[in-house]
Amino acid sequence: MTAETAQLSKSQLAFRVVHDRIVDGTYPPGQRLVLDAIGTELGMSVVPVREAIRRLEAEGLVTFERNVGARVAEIDEHEYWDTMETLSYVEGAAAHVAAPYVTAAAVARARELNAQLRGMLDDLDPVAFTRTNELLHRTLTDPCPNAHLRDLVDRGWRRLARLRASTFSFVPARAAESVDEHDRILDLVEAGADALEIELAVRAHRLATPNAYLRRAPQDGAAHRQEHR
Amino acid sequence: MTAETAQLSKSQLAFRVVHDRIVDGTYPPGQRLVLDAIGTELGMSVVPVREAIRRLEAEGLVTFERNVGARVAEIDEHEYWDTMETLSYVEGAAAHVAAPYVTAAAVARARELNAQLRGMLDDLDPVAFTRTNELLHRTLTDPCPNAHLRDLVDRGWRRLARLRASTFSFVPARAAESVDEHDRILDLVEAGADALEIELAVRAHRLATPNAYLRRAPQDGAAHRQEHR
DNA sequence: CATGCGGGCATCGTATACGATCCGTCGCGG
DNA sequence: CCGCGACGGATCGTATACGATGCCCGCATG
Numbered sequence: 001m002t003a004e005t006a007q008l009s010k011s012q013l014a015f016r017v018v019h020d021r022i023v024d025g026t027y028p029p030g031q032r033l034v035l036d037a038i039g040t041e042l043g044m045s046v047v048p049v050r051e052a053i054r055r056l057e058a059e060g061l062v063t064f065e066r067n068v069g070a071r072v073a074e075i076d077e078h079e080y081w082d083t084m085e086t087l088s089y090v091e092g093a094a095a096h097v098a099a100p101y102v103t104a105a106a107v108a109r110a111r112e113l114n115a116q117l118r119g120m121l122d123d124l125d126p127v128a129f130t131r132t133n134e135l136l137h138r139t140l141t142d143p144c145p146n147a148h149l150r151d152l153v154d155r156g157w158r159r160l161a162r163l164r165a166s167t168f169s170f171v172p173a174r175a176a177e178s179v180d181e182h183d184r185i186l187d188l189v190e191a192g193a194d195a196l197e198i199e200l201a202v203r204a205h206r207l208a209t210p211n212a213y214l215r216r217a218p219q220d221g222a223a224h225r226q227e228h229r
Numbered sequence: 230m231t232a233e234t235a236q237l238s239k240s241q242l243a244f245r246v247v248h249d250r251i252v253d254g255t256y257p258p259g260q261r262l263v264l265d266a267i268g269t270e271l272g273m274s275v276v277p278v279r280e281a282i283r284r285l286e287a288e289g290l291v292t293f294e295r296n297v298g299a300r301v302a303e304i305d306e307h308e309y310w311d312t313m314e315t316l317s318y319v320e321g322a323a324a325h326v327a328a329p330y331v332t333a334a335a336v337a338r339a340r341e342l343n344a345q346l347r348g349m350l351d352d353l354d355p356v357a358f359t360r361t362n363e364l365l366h367r368t369l370t371d372p373c374p375n376a377h378l379r380d381l382v383d384r385g386w387r388r389l390a391r392l393r394a395s396t397f398s399f400v401p402a403r404a405a406e407s408v409d410e411h412d413r414i415l416d417l418v419e420a421g422a423d424a425l426e427i428e429l430a431v432r433a434h435r436l437a438t439p440n441a442y443l444r445r446a447p448q449d450g451a452a453h454r455q456e457h458r
Numbered sequence: 459c460a461t462g463c464g465g466g467c468a469t470c471g472t473a474t475a476c477g478a479t480c481c482g483t484c485g486c487g488g
Numbered sequence: 489c490c491g492c493g494a495c496g497g498a499t500c501g502t503a504t505a506c507g508a509t510g511c512c513c514g515c516a517t518g
Contacts (some may be wrong), residue, residue: 009295011502035469044503054283066509085326085375090322093318095324096318150317274473295500297499
């Protein structure tokens, strides 16, 4: 393990550490990220930290202001919605392209994962549920031969990372619906349905979660959408 | 102007310079980018250059190998196809979301731009044509209220930047078809067509260009797609 | 007591310096 | 003549250092 981390450059190490801390909530939104302090803590100079922070900025996890510093990006409702909406399109696209390449074995694995999810419904552990959920989703997009598109899916997941843990906490009811939708999507894939049909199913599946969340707010999804920015 | 550039950090300056040089072909694909040399030329140290290169890496314009260095990313057929395909989905998505927000004035402006394009068909200047073409496309995606999605569209355009100049050189016939397709898309928008319908039209419009290019190759688009990676 | 100004502190931005790594080349031995 | 290993140059990775910038707090003044 040490040998493994050794061939990781320090800036990559810093990236991982800070990324993980943002994701797991150690660094809450709005937290200032002082380069020097982080560097000292990780036993390195500011230079690698700086590079790590800029990469995190490119991924939207931190905001950066010249001569002022970096802080963990705030997660307002807008950003949550925007990220989910974007991922719904991108993930759908990846599923579309991947559809012809999804093997029967992959579908079988996805079914198995979904069975696990169903088993977890009784007493819901949002974190574990979300992790397995991601594995299932990736089963459908990993076969996508378009590396660029897969990369966008990855970025979307990473952006959501620090929200995901709480997503199913917000709307527990979604978990059950979600499992059923997974099965319907897998039915489509198995039946060799039109790729566009699969795409739209995946898209709708993802959008259902933020919509369910917004349904609990005063205004419904559409109204929210209108006022939004 | 000097005042303007003055408040640009050196790393941002380096980013622009190198970016532009890659786009305009001064740095051809495969060209090595030596940090020290660039820094010296721009009158700065390697540190800002390094940061600029990493940003370019994040955008896919350069590849970076640890302890070896950076070079301008090669543009193989795969990457061209992947980028175009990805942009087709992302741009379609942005158009979908933007549809309700596209004003009559915006459509009018798009019509005007398309008229300009039509006028340019006689003797085709690929660079000018492509620039106006981008303006038209942006008319349809800029009203998209999802900033994240708009950002993905931007990234896609930037990735294509160094290809765009030559796109219509490759397949001059596409220019004429393209103008007609623009009008049909604008018809849909004007008629208040279903957003999904608009999305699919935009998607098909973009995919038509690489397909037209591939049609000139031995294998057709579908066959190419199959073998691809 | 409120408000504007100035100084000091925290932090960033960049330069310079040095060790680490890789690649090509030269020389030696088979 | 060919292969293999050691040396050297080129370039990257990071540390340290210092100037630049913005922010906060206290003081003076109306």
